[in-house]
Amino acid sequence: MTHKSSQGETGIIQRYFAPLAEHTPGAFGLSDDAGLIATKDGMELVLTVDMIVEDVHFLPNSDPGDIAYKALSVNVSDLCAKGAEASVYLLSIALSGTPDPNWLKKLSEGFADAQTDFDCTLLGGDTVHTTGPVTLSVTAAGFVPKGRMVHRTGAREGDRVYVTGTIGDAALGLAFLQGAGAEFLSAEQGEHLSGRHKRPQPCLRAIPVVRAYANAAMDISDGLLGDFAKLCAASKLGGFINSADVPLSDAAAHWLAKDPDRLGDIVTGGDDYEVLMCIPEKKIPAFERDCVSAGLQISSIGCIASRSEGVRALDNEGDTLEFKHPSYDHF
């Protein structure tokens, strides 16, 4: 109902987005109204969508390359935790004012980096105008062998709870970017933490072990404790996490040692994009062996219990820890 400017929607699409689709067989150079996914025998398709909004999910002065990278990363992370390999994605983006060519160039470079890292390509999209903050919605599609998608609902009492990688880096990285922690951290440590906030890495190496061994899995986006509680609720069970077993990077461990109150940020802050998995006891030896072979860092951090036990984080003495906001909620 408003609009018109010089660059043109078609020009923007062809200049900045079509190169991201040039190796996607079903994208037809983004010249059509829709993209095509050739199905594969014996495989099903997993779809997920995440929307990110300036001021809410990223700071207004964020590097557009980082915004793009993260937008694709968080979707690929969802697919990984379901045992699915990302294949293609669609991008809808609302831009305000007259789009800055330099900003768009950096955005498309961020998507190009992420595509290379995650082995998926652009299938299609929509580019529109907004009167508000820049808003991106990425829908990613990935393949999983028929019947092998891993759900949140499949946990069983007695399952061991594992996480990949290290937890809390992104939340501490955001705090660092907002001015905290400089007195405790080396430049390198600060860089490590903020890097994990800016360009989270979906855990691609987890895909085969999730498929092969997990009763239930999900990626950690809204905070370890809150997401663990969601998985337990979906499985109609309870569970424990031993906070001392939560894996920390050197930088996070260093900061926490100087400032123990940061434990809340670490276990509830979110943006980890690690995989939380529930592994039945009898499969643990094979699971751990395959993780080693795959070079996948995992940590056993707790177990699944009956519903009546509730969902709890325990300290070294086995006492329940309390946090103000167990996980991120938009409303």
Add this chain to the structure above:
Amino acid sequence: MTHKSSQGETGIIQRYFAPLAEHTPGAFGLSDDAGLIATKDGMELVLTVDMIVEDVHFLPNSDPGDIAYKALSVNVSDLCAKGAEASVYLLSIALSGTPDPNWLKKLSEGFADAQTDFDCTLLGGDTVHTTGPVTLSVTAAGFVPKGRMVHRTGAREGDRVYVTGTIGDAALGLAFLQGAGAEFLSAEQGEHLSGRHKRPQPCLRAIPVVRAYANAAMDISDGLLGDFAKLCAASKLGGFINSADVPLSDAAAHWLAKDPDRLGDIVTGGDDYEVLMCIPEKKIPAFERDCVSAGLQISSIGCIASRSEGVRALDNEGDTLEFKHPSYDHF
């Protein structure tokens, strides 16, 4: 990076969106991070996405049921024009402030109406907060027999150009809602035109004939002339549209007779969601017969020509018509 409120993201999803997914086998009650599409032998999957923004695509005081209906409709329309039957959709939505339960209820009712009308259901989504206008992104997925997706690129010189239904109603409907035309139209005519703006109907009946007969097709969303020009460009050809042959509803014909300047709105205004098809001469008898059997209203409005002829709309004397904005562009 901001907030918290009472209703909760999970509460909103379970109350307003989960009912839309209760008959989607792969949605798992929206309790998981991703949805599953069971593939079908001999079929491929077509995906499309459209983003709609308050103030840009709909007026701030619009009925939320209409917003929802249109958001799904425009995507299903894209699929129809590619010969694909909608199966499922994903919805990402950015809401500002504290979401009004009544607004959300009406929104979900609009999606429920559209689902029933278009025979598809919700697979998944994402609900986030925004500091700006309400923004929805709908990704729809539909099945098409292998190798049968119809493209913009397939037109051949000499193809007849057809459109379904009537053109211009939605653009006139928007003008009517903004205060124009009341002196020319009956209440019923105004209602008809504004209804087509508020709740466009994707042309489901066109799917089998598009698949069976069209060399090229697309849905008309940004205006007949501009979209026809895009199809010609994608096919590297030119073409003509005879403006006198463009099919009009009684209401549109009535308004145009009183106010001939409205022809621009009709052929360039957009939001028609009818299907533009290029049919090779030798298939026309069978095509027209099948359209009659299917109860599908079609009109022959022009033809595909060589590239050197350009893309033109002709008046009754065969002279080229000129319009200020041949189609809608966001930038």
